[in-house]
Amino acid sequence: MKNRAVIRALVRRALNEIIRVPGAAVPGVLAPTVFMLGLTAVFGQVTSLPGFSGIDQYIAFVLPVGLLQGAGFTGAATGVNLARDIEQGWFDRMLLAPVSRPILLVGIVASASLRALIPTTVLVLVGLLFGVKFPGVLALVIAASLIMVVAACTACWGTIVALKFRSQQSAPLMQIGSFVAVLFTAAYAPIGMLQPWLKTVATLNPVNYVLTGVRQGFIGSVTWADTWPAYLAGFGLLLVLGFFAVRGMRRTGQ
Amino acid sequence: MIHASLALARRALRVTARRPQFIAPLLVFPSLLLAVNSGGLSQARNLPGFPPVQSFFDFQLAAAMSQSLLLGGVATGIAVALEIELGFFDRLVTAPIPRLSIVMGRLLAAAAIALFQLSWFVLLGLIFGNGISDGIPGLLIVYGIGSIAGIGFAGIGLTLALRAGNASSVQAIFPLVFVVLFLSSAFFPENLLSWPANIIAQYNPLSYIANGMRAPIIGYGGAEAVLEGFGAALGMAVLFAGLATHALHRRLRAG
Amino acid sequence: MLAIQANGLERTFKGQIKAVKGINLEIEEGEIYGFLGPNGAGKTTTVRMLVTLLMPTGGTALVAGHNVATEPSAVRRKIGVALQEAALDQLMTGRELMILQATLQGMPDKLARERSDDLIERVGLTEAADRRVGGYSGGMKRRLDLGMALVHGPSVLFLDEPTTGLDPTSRFALWEEVSRLRTEGTTVFLTTQYLEEADQLADRVGIISDGLIVAEGTPADLKRESGANHIEVALEDSGNTEAARVALSKLGTPEETSGAHDVCIRLSDPSTGVADAVRVLDEAGLAVAEVELVRPSLDDVFMEKTGRRLEGASNTPA
Numbered sequence: 001m002k003n004r005a006v007i008r009a010l011v012r013r014a015l016n017e018i019i020r021v022p023g024a025a026v027p028g029v030l031a032p033t034v035f036m037l038g039l040t041a042v043f044g045q046v047t048s049l050p051g052f053s054g055i056d057q058y059i060a061f062v063l064p065v066g067l068l069q070g071a072g073f074t075g076a077a078t079g080v081n082l083a084r085d086i087e088q089g090w091f092d093r094m095l096l097a098p099v100s101r102p103i104l105l106v107g108i109v110a111s112a113s114l115r116a117l118i119p120t121t122v123l124v125l126v127g128l129l130f131g132v133k134f135p136g137v138l139a140l141v142i143a144a145s146l147i148m149v150v151a152a153c154t155a156c157w158g159t160i161v162a163l164k165f166r167s168q169q170s171a172p173l174m175q176i177g178s179f180v181a182v183l184f185t186a187a188y189a190p191i192g193m194l195q196p197w198l199k200t201v202a203t204l205n206p207v208n209y210v211l212t213g214v215r216q217g218f219i220g221s222v223t224w225a226d227t228w229p230a231y232l233a234g235f236g237l238l239l240v241l242g243f244f245a246v247r248g249m250r251r252t253g254q
Numbered sequence: 255m256i257h258a259s260l261a262l263a264r265r266a267l268r269v270t271a272r273r274p275q276f277i278a279p280l281l282v283f284p285s286l287l288l289a290v291n292s293g294g295l296s297q298a299r300n301l302p303g304f305p306p307v308q309s310f311f312d313f314q315l316a317a318a319m320s321q322s323l324l325l326g327g328v329a330t331g332i333a334v335a336l337e338i339e340l341g342f343f344d345r346l347v348t349a350p351i352p353r354l355s356i357v358m359g360r361l362l363a364a365a366a367i368a369l370f371q372l373s374w375f376v377l378l379g380l381i382f383g384n385g386i387s388d389g390i391p392g393l394l395i396v397y398g399i400g401s402i403a404g405i406g407f408a409g410i411g412l413t414l415a416l417r418a419g420n421a422s423s424v425q426a427i428f429p430l431v432f433v434v435l436f437l438s439s440a441f442f443p444e445n446l447l448s449w450p451a452n453i454i455a456q457y458n459p460l461s462y463i464a465n466g467m468r469a470p471i472i473g474y475g476g477a478e479a480v481l482e483g484f485g486a487a488l489g490m491a492v493l494f495a496g497l498a499t500h501a502l503h504r505r506l507r508a509g
Numbered sequence: 510m511l512a513i514q515a516n517g518l519e520r521t522f523k524g525q526i527k528a529v530k531g532i533n534l535e536i537e538e539g540e541i542y543g544f545l546g547p548n549g550a551g552k553t554t555t556v557r558m559l560v561t562l563l564m565p566t567g568g569t570a571l572v573a574g575h576n577v578a579t580e581p582s583a584v585r586r587k588i589g590v591a592l593q594e595a596a597l598d599q600l601m602t603g604r605e606l607m608i609l610q611a612t613l614q615g616m617p618d619k620l621a622r623e624r625s626d627d628l629i630e631r632v633g634l635t636e637a638a639d640r641r642v643g644g645y646s647g648g649m650k651r652r653l654d655l656g657m658a659l660v661h662g663p664s665v666l667f668l669d670e671p672t673t674g675l676d677p678t679s680r681f682a683l684w685e686e687v688s689r690l691r692t693e694g695t696t697v698f699l700t701t702q703y704l705e706e707a708d709q710l711a712d713r714v715g716i717i718s719d720g721l722i723v724a725e726g727t728p729a730d731l732k733r734e735s736g737a738n739h740i741e742v743a744l745e746d747s748g749n750t751e752a753a754r755v756a757l758s759k760l761g762t763p764e765e766t767s768g769a770h771d772v773c774i775r776l777s778d779p780s781t782g783v784a785d786a787v788r789v790l791d792e793a794g795l796a797v798a799e800v801e802l803v804r805p806s807l808d809d810v811f812m813e814k815t816g817r818r819l820e821g822a823s824n825t826p827a
Contacts (some may be wrong), residue, residue: 002615009612020600020641030429038436041451046298089596092562093657097613098585165472179286188294198293228271242563253557254564 003103010107011114014081018115028073029119033126036066040130043188051193055219063127064214065187067143068207070119071151072178079158079174086166101249105242116151119253120144132218140219142227146214150207150232154178156241163248174212176198181207206233255358260353261358267366270333275368280325281374288318288378291441303445307472311383315375316468317440319396319459322371323404324431328424330364331411335421353506360412361405361491370403372397392470395480398464402487409494416501424482431451440464462486510574512538512696513559514664517735519567522553528554531568532721536698536713538664541691543711543728544700547819551720552700553593559698560590573665586615589658593669595650599643603634603776605655606642614661624660632656632686644755648679654709655686665696672706684710704807704819716811723814732805737761738779739803740786741770745796756793770799 018025021107040059047058055061085091086119094104120143128134158174165173185208191199202208213230216222270277292311301311308380309314322489337343376393379385386392414424435441437451438460447455466483469475513536520529529551536542546552557563559572561581570577571674597606607629611621618637632652637645642653651671658666668687672680687710689698699779701707708728716724716731724731741762746755750771754763761776774786783800790797811819 005612005618006615009609013601013609016598016600027426027429031432034429034432034436038432042436042442043298045296045301045446046295047299049300051297064335084595089592089594090598091596092592093596093610094613095562096560096585096588096590098582098615099613100582172282176282176286179283183286183290186294188290188424189297193294193297195293195296200289253562 003099006097006099006103007107007110010104011111014078014108015114018082018118024077025115025118028070028077028108028115029122030076030215031073032066032119033123036062036068036123036126037130039065039188046189049193051190054161055190057132058125059130060132060218061186062214063123063132063218064143064211065182065185066123067120067147067151067214068182068211069117069178070123071147072154072182073175074116074119074151075156075158076171076174076178077158078108078115078155079162080168081172082159083162083166083168083170086162087168095252102246105156105159105245105249108159109245112151112158113148114154117144120147127218135217136222139222142216142222142230143214143218144209146210146230146234149231149238150210152198153234153237153241154181156238156245159245160241160248163245163252168254178236181205182211185211187219206237209233210237247254255352257356258355259358259362262346262351262355263362263366266333266360266363270363270367277329280322280329280371283325284318284322284375285378287321288375291317298442301446304443305472305474306456307474308384312379312387312472313468314441315383315471316464317334317435318378319372319375319400319467320403320438320440320464321431321435322375323368324398324435324460326364326367326371326404327407327409327411328427328431329411330360330408330423331413331415332369332421334360334412335415335418335424338415338419339421340466349505351385353502354499357412357495357502361408361495361498364408365401368401369397371404377485386471387473388470392473395483396467397469398481399463399483399487402484402491403463406487406490406494409491409496409498411484412498413494413501416498416505434458434460438464458489460488463490510538511571512536512540513542513570513572513698515559515568515570517568518555518558518565518570520551520558520563521566528720529558531564532717532720532722534570534715534722536696538696539691539694539695540712541687541699541710543707543714544698544717545702545704545714545811545819546700546717547702547709550717552702553669554718554720555717556592556667556698556700560588560667561585581704586661589652589661589663589666591666591668591671592656593673595644595654597645597650597653600641602641603645603649604629604638606653607638607657610657611660616661621660628656628660631659633682646679648675648682651675651679651683652686654766655683664697665698665808666690668697668699670700670702672701672703679761680706702819707807714807716807716814718811718815724810728807731807731810734810738776738781739764740774740776740783740801741766741801742772742774742779742786742790742797743770743799744772745798747771749795752793753795756789756795757786759789764805770801809822 036059039062044058046052046172047055082091157177161170161173161174184198185204185205186194194202209229212226216226292314296310298304299307299313376386386396411424414427418424437454438458439447439455440460444455444461446450463483463486465475465479471478514532515532515534518529518532524610532555544552548702552564558565559570560578561577561584565578571585575583577584604625607625608621611624616624629635632655634649634652637649642650645653672683687697687699699710711728713726714728714731715722742753744750752773757772757774760781761774764773764775766773783802786800787797808819
């Protein structure tokens with residue numbers, strides 16, 4: 001009961017920033033939107049290549065990538081906020097609370113998951129505006145839930161980096177982490193069209209399975225075969241990154 | 255004036271070298287994008303109308319260079335904005351040096367950093383691509399257009415910094431960097447861009463800069479592309495160096 | 510039960526920097542303990558170990574009966590902390606921060622709100638409570654910080670240099686609040702580099718230098734042990750300095766003057782006063798411009814123990 005109240009309080013505080021500084025949410029929304037529209041404008045013609053059979057809208061193909069990028073930016077922003085809290089002493093205040101470290105982490109990460117729904121909503125609306133067909137409610141629910149899991153993962157990564165370097169200057173490292181995770185997948189083209197090295201990386205990258213899960217409905221339909229690996233990969237990644245994030249928090253001050 | 259400009263340029267380079275976290279994003283992000291673009295869309299060179307290239311990587315190299323140089327311009331702006339915020343800029347202004355050397359020094363440093371950035375991508379091209387098709391003369395063309403463009407982009411950053419006076423305002427234009435890149439022929443041939451990107455690209459100086467650097471790399475495009483590249487780069491350098499100078503005078507007048 | 514107990518408390522950082530080299534503390538419940546020392550002496554490191562933000566690398570410490578290393582959560586439930594930087598979220602209001610702190614301390618919503626209102630009133634921030642902290646003055650932020658440290662009714666309060674950077678009015682207001690805590694039975698562990706602050710507030714003072722406590726006791730006892738009174742004299746005619754020194758040597762030992770006076774004598778008898786000095790000089794036929802009796806300060810105590818002046822001596826409140 002007490003733990004739930006603490007998590008709620010920390011989430012409320014984190015969401016405060018967006019409510020009271022509306023511009024704070026803009027970069028996390030603008031960047032993936034620009035990327036999605038830009039990629040479509042630049043590479044849109046590739047759908048005429050044989051490997052893209054059945055896919056006639058490049059924007060529908062890359063919109064899910066934009067959703068994951070939005071989650072990535074949100075997670076990185078969470079890490080930067082934590083680094084700022086560490087620099088300014090606020091983090092000490094949190095550590096002084098008689099609350100376990102995992103609960104503190106849940107509070108930090110839960111806010112990222114919720115925040116990620118903002119760029120998700122904007123990107124889907126922009127996509128629909130530019131002609132992407134409505135993917136269906138089930139696909140949207142699956143996509144949104146997977147995005148929240150990915151945002152939690154990138155928030156854990158941001159936490160790990162923030163606790164290690166204790167400075168906002170580590171922001172690029174947070175961003176590169178999510179950048180690599182999202183783009184080293186079948187982001188730009190179906191996996192069969194990728195160069196061998198990228199195909200191998202994408203096959204090993206858990207985020208690629210999440211991307212496939214998020215893509216359902218925008219490209220093709222929702223299938224169990226694409227859904228369960230997405231959740232398994234997402235939660236598996238969360239477990240691993242969460243472990244290291246908690247470990248980082250426990251080691252603070254040692 | 256030259257002496258002061260060189261001294262300030264050397265200082266800017268020294269400070270940049272001591273902050274690797276400053277320069278890393280200029281190389282790392284474009285390199286990652288280069289890897290992903292070329293790894294993901296290599297078959298795009300089979301599209302009708304695509305220039306003859308040995309590999310898609312070679313085509314993308316100029317895009318990565320352009321992106322890196324643009325980011326370098328923003329980074330210069332952020333560095334100067336931080337100096338204004340922290341008061342170091344005032345120290346320069348009160349020194350017995352020609353005021354113009356404050357701008358010239360930064361632009362000279364930007365040119366030197368641009369050479370470093372370009373060298374990185376040339377190296378990547380040698381390792382992962384087919385190098386510079388036109389050999390040493392081609393390399394000199396790449397360095398020439400790139401370093402002059404680097405001056406121009408630094409001029410943009412400087413202008414913003416001198417007008418805004420704070421780093422977060424300069425940082426806010428990062429998304430615009432990608433807008434400019436996407437609305438050019440940096441990543442893809444102009445004739446294969448979707449509307450309205452294909453129209454805007456015709457008027458975007460970055461298209462000519464990227465095409466100019468690309469021509470000697472892929473051995474296609476010829477003298478016309480190179481001359482247009484030099485022209486666009488010089489035009490940008492002159493325009494934004496001028497705007498930066500004007501912004502400096504405005505700031506000094508305002509006090 | 511002792512409120513704070515430490516035995517051989519040590520902290521070594523990476524690079525073999527030993528910031529705290531073996532601190533022993535026995536602080537009674539309800540006591541105000543002043544921890545005095547210059548910058549870099551180890552005050553903040555000691556505090557951070559006692560409040561469980563930093564793990565000791567040697568020795569043990571019990572706070573409110575709980576071991577800081579093995580029972581950190583239990584310690585945190587019993588302590589309130591106001592650190593050197595009043596770390597406050599600038600976007601939140603004072604009331605929101607107070608409620609958040611209460612929630613983090615495990616208080617249910619209704620109680621959190623009630624206690625927050627009480628503490629806001631107590632620290633004099635009722636009118637500003639619903640304004641964002643970004644607009645607060647330094648003194649207001651410190652008061653809010655103190656209120657947040659007290660919201661859950663801790664039995665031990667840690668204040669790390671609470672008045673650094675405050676104007677005199679804010680400083681005295683904070684002193685009043687700390688004194689009030691004594692009447693409520695709260696133990697206060699206060700670190701400071703201001704001599705007057707330690708002198709005024711603390712029941713006992715521990716002086717730390719280079720990671721070790723070099724002296725400990727009540728301010729009066731420490732001064733009595735370590736310092737002798739001084740007489741400082743300015744003469745009508747500075748040419749008589751030597752004669753004055755000879756005459757006054759009956760009262761004690763001549764010492765270096767501060768520069769503002771001609772002669773300085775360290776008195777051998779603490780009961781010797783200004784009148785005695787004037788009488789001696791008068792008998793010697795020497796005209797006096799000014800005579801001052803200087804009593805020892807904690808800075809003198811520090812000087813005697815460490816061979817150097819406390820930095821805070823030059824930072825005493827205006």
